[in-house]
Amino acid sequence: MKRSDSTLKAILDVILHDNPATQDEIAEKLGLTRRYVTKLLQPMVKRGVVRRAYILDLKKFDEFSEMFDEEKTSREYAGAYLIKDMLKNMVGHVFKQFDMSFESFVNYNDEMANKALEMDYISNNMHEKIRSSVDTVISINPYSEFSKTMVFSEVAYDLERIADHTCHIANFVLNGCYEVDAEMLEILNSMYLTSRKMVKYSMEGFLNEELDLKDKVMDYEEKIHALQKKALNQIAIQMAEDDVLDKDRSTYYLTLSRVVKAFERIGDISVEIIDAAGEFYRNIPRSTTPERFRRRSSD
Incomplete structure (x- = not known):
């Protein structure tokens, strides 16, 4: 360019x-x-x-x-192109926040944890910027097919939610909890890598109209929930062997459970994003039932 x-x-x-x-x-x-x-x-x-x-x-x-982009398809209006560019920047920032949060967890580093939480303010601002841009575009031509741009605002909100869940990981360090043992850390590292891949593939699917990536997202979705069960079982075993009446230990298990839940929710939100891509590009209706409830009903 x-x-x-x-x-x-x-x-x-x-x-x-x-x-x-x-x-x-x-x-x-x-x-x-x-x-x-x-x-x-x-x-x-x-x-x-x-x-x-x-x-x-x-x-x-x-x-x-x-x-501006030789690969831009003729079906994309300029506003969609510009807002997609903003979404690309936002997902890049959220990845950095996610990585910083987990790195602070692995290294049990207060400074890294605080930096990760500070990055959340930027994530929130990026969501607001995209939301206001979408509102502007729709106000210009509210009755056109371009009103589908509302989906961009939804995806930006999904990214903000992912950023919020990464804060639970950083907060584990700042709450003064004990460091986790090697076995639990290995499970959580797998959850981190799996949920991160889910965000990556869901956003690539949405931004690039690569809807075939949904298969990968759903494969990882099964893996993330298997890992969640494994992590919660490990916590239950440790609690049975420990003095859970001790306030510090009780806080440890509660906060650690939130970390496990955070990875699971990031995975669920990724499924919501790839579903939004199907509706946006192919008019495939999204289910009105959240992914976590759909999963429970099929178990």
Whole structure:
């Protein structure tokens, strides 16, 4: 991508979710000169792609948006393209938060745990940014097929929920619990790797229309719940051998159970994301029953 195209994309991103009233606002936001903003926007304004003051005509912009991504399919409107880009950034950040949380758990490191929790504020802000962008897009053309963009807001919320669940992992360290033994750590490491793969494949399926990845997500879903049972059985065995009346030990088992539950919920949310992809691209209706209840009814 040429530098001018990259800058134009940044300008359009500001227009999409910040609703600037003047080019001065756009220039100040991006650290550009007003003259350069005018130069890049002028062709878009003349052709009606950008309307004063300043919003995108998404249908017209779709004719030009292929300059940003040669692999963009013709069915994607410009707003979808820009919001998908924001989702890619958000999932990258959530992965970093997830990794930092588990690393703090493995190393029993307070500093890492606090950093992971601080990253959650950014995850929340990224969700809000995507939600407001979706609202803007729908307000421009609420009756078009593009109103399906609401799904983007749902997926961003799902990513925020995943980030929230990783906080339980970091909080284990900050609650002053004992370090876990090697056998339990091995089970939890498998849960971490499995749930992380579920997030990865579900988001790839949603962002790239790779719906065949649902098979992988569901295979890992079975694995994550088998691991959950194994972890809870291990906790039950340890509790039977321990003095659970001791307050510190009681807190340990309670907080450790939340860590196990966090991995399980991250897996369930991943299933919800890949189901959302099926509805978005293929109009495959999603079940109104949450995944964890569907699973229980089939057991």
